[in-house]
Amino acid sequence: MNSHYSVVVIGGGQAGLSMSWYLRQRGVDHVVLERERVGHEWRTRRWDSFCLVTPNWQCRLPGYAYSGDDPDGFMLGAEVVGFLEKYAASFDPPLLEGVEVTRLRRTPQGVFELSTSAGFVSADQVVVATGPYHVPAVPRIAERLPSDLVQIHSAQYRNAAELPEGAVLVVGTGQSGCQIAEDLHLAGREVHLAVGSAPRAARRYRGRDTLAWLDEMGHYARGIDEFGDADEVRVRANHYMTGRDGGRDIDLRAFARDGMKLYGHLRGVSLSTLEFADDLGPSLDNADAVAEGIKDAIDRYIDSAGIAAPAEARYVPVWRPDSSASVLDLAASGVSAVVWATGFHRDHRWIEVPIFDGRGYPTHERGVTGCPGLYFLGLPWQWTWGSGRFAGVAQDAAYLCSRIFDARRQRFTDEVSWLAGTPTETYPQVEWWVAA
Template sequence: MSLAGGHRAVAVVGGGQAGLSMSWYLRQRAVDHVVIERERVGHEWRERRWDSFCLVTPNWQCRLPGYAYAGDDPDGFMPGPEVAGFLEKYAASFDPPLVEGVEVTRLRRTAGGVFELVTTAGLTTADQVVVATGPYHVPAVPRIAERLPTGLVQVHSSQYRNPAQLPEGPVLVVGTGQSGCQIAEDLHLAGRRVHLAVGSAPRAARRYRGRDTLAWLDEMGHYDRGIDEFADADAVRLRANHYMTGRDGGRDIDLRAFAVQGMRLHGRLRGVDGATVSFDGDLAANLDGADAVADGIKDAIDRYIDQAGIVAPAEARYEPVWVPETTGGVLDLAAAGVSAVVWATGFHRDHRWIEVPVFDGRGYPTHERGVTGCPGLYFLGLPWQWTWGSGRFAGVARDAAYLSERIAAARRRRFTDEVSWLAGTPTETYPDVEWWAAA
């Protein structure tokens, strides 16, 4: 469909699960809109994941407005290409007004309250805008990487595909969020010697007392808790995801067991001096902390089982199979034969194209359930935007439904004001014009 030169009631930027969910609700409300996707539907799952990647959340949690996983393995974990296909089928199920291969390079708001979107296909305007581009924009590689030897191959987790992509020899993986642990496992299973810089990310058991841990937590209502129920919302939003895997039907990721099998675990990466890297002395504390979180989740499940009178098999608690003998230390990359470094250090947000003052000092959009202080501008698909599932298939529908109600209400107010103005009895000055003047 054509984009340049047109005006829409709503422009949705981003055609992933968040943007498509938003489109579904706007379609239900017969709201004129367009969805602008920089690549093509499913691009992130198809192009920015490694070959053995699969979801950590079970397939039954893949549910979007008007559409849900209907395959024969609800308790399994879809690999990346299947996730991309799931999204493509979702889009085909309701044929959203989607424009693919077009990037929004600038978003501004005029004094008259209209949003202008400069795109690679020309200029378009909208009364309201939903930013559904997620939080994972620019690979975050620490500046310390510049100090490593020039001959060392370095890739970010978003660029890693498989062990054969890297030169022969040991590999240093930095970071133990979900990506770092799963990539370290991928290399380890391929027979590569792995050095892993372990951070403070928590872990969770894949299964406990006869069920997937996430199934227990879902039944317990954990994923329905709003961010306002937590004492420190900012801290919750910045939490690292628990590491586990859906590979081979799903299992725990036990870094201690990897160590027994020959993986070298280190503390957090601290410094680089030529071919020598140094690590903090926090390895034991980080492993203990991850285990404590996993045990805390099990404690909550135990309490729920007891209170609800559920019959579930008993299960012994995890016993550490390995304990580090030393803390801190250095690694001579050349002497160890390390040929590559994988930076599993996350992503930075990049909202520089949004020229509207709705960000805090860290560049995070200030919002209340996705509604910003700028009338007509919304965010969707952010981690913990409202619940744990906000940035995932499991909970984005609830956020999209909420925002669609706000968008529809704003349209009704605008229509009422315009009718009053045409009748010669304006009820009030447009509040959005006043906001822009104050900004």
């Protein structure tokens, strides 16, 4: 590792690699520092049956895209790792794996200083491409559960066989919670599921994948500035569906009809008894309403564009809960394990630059922070729906590369202004800079 670079990119996932591709195209000297190895998150924080929710045709990075024979399919976790490894090999980025950045600060002179596990390095500009999913979030209420109960976070779940025999409680119904609950259910385990407020979407509608319709409708090209509640948009839960077995809906009502026990959100613990809020019905109704609202938008688009698409009957609920509040006696129900599908916390404590808001979120506009030379890439809804995904990270990386290059050009311009009155035999590079 050199002692100084024009740009240091922190993180070697799809965001960091995309940034490196554009910097290399512009001839900007840089290095990508990856704490583990390419594809680490996909290797270690996904369960065995995991697959993408977005179709393969949306897997496109700068200078590289999915080229297999199943564009409408959904890559398994191992295939995603291979996709990233092949992408890195396609342009040989200046990537250093196994290097962790432990401190980032900016000197009064405007130089960034980074402490890393491989030594000290400085940079004119820095791109933080470490994503938002740093520390598994487990609520403090977990501390009150019986000590003999096995508790894991969704990032630690691999398969049903690794959990002790008995029933399993899954808390949370974002994409991970719903898919893990399904995985346990299909493995023949008795599952109890605490349902949250995440919305759902149909996998397919009127002859096409719902995401294909939304892409054609321009939904994924909408910038965050088109929404009146940008801060809320960025923290909304993703719609749940699955790409498993070729892709299908996830219908929690159907799970309940087939034997899974559903509850409202977890509200309290008393010894081995859990208390759930009486909001299961409204949560299921709201999830259905969102899914039907997406279908409404697709119908309007089909009608306005005069597209010949097959008609499709609308969803009819297959199960409804009663309205009484629920409790679960863990011991009496034979629950031996809990899977907390409750998301992640950001951890930017190593960044010693005052750019964060009261919630610890980096304040930025399209990834450009208020600190000159410091950028973020790969955040959910950084600019569009696809910003934190394979679908849209390239657009964000291209934008930031332009801003980085503009900053470099401005710096040279400033230096030329300072040197303008100096004889060129003393500083012969002045003529080159002026020509450039």
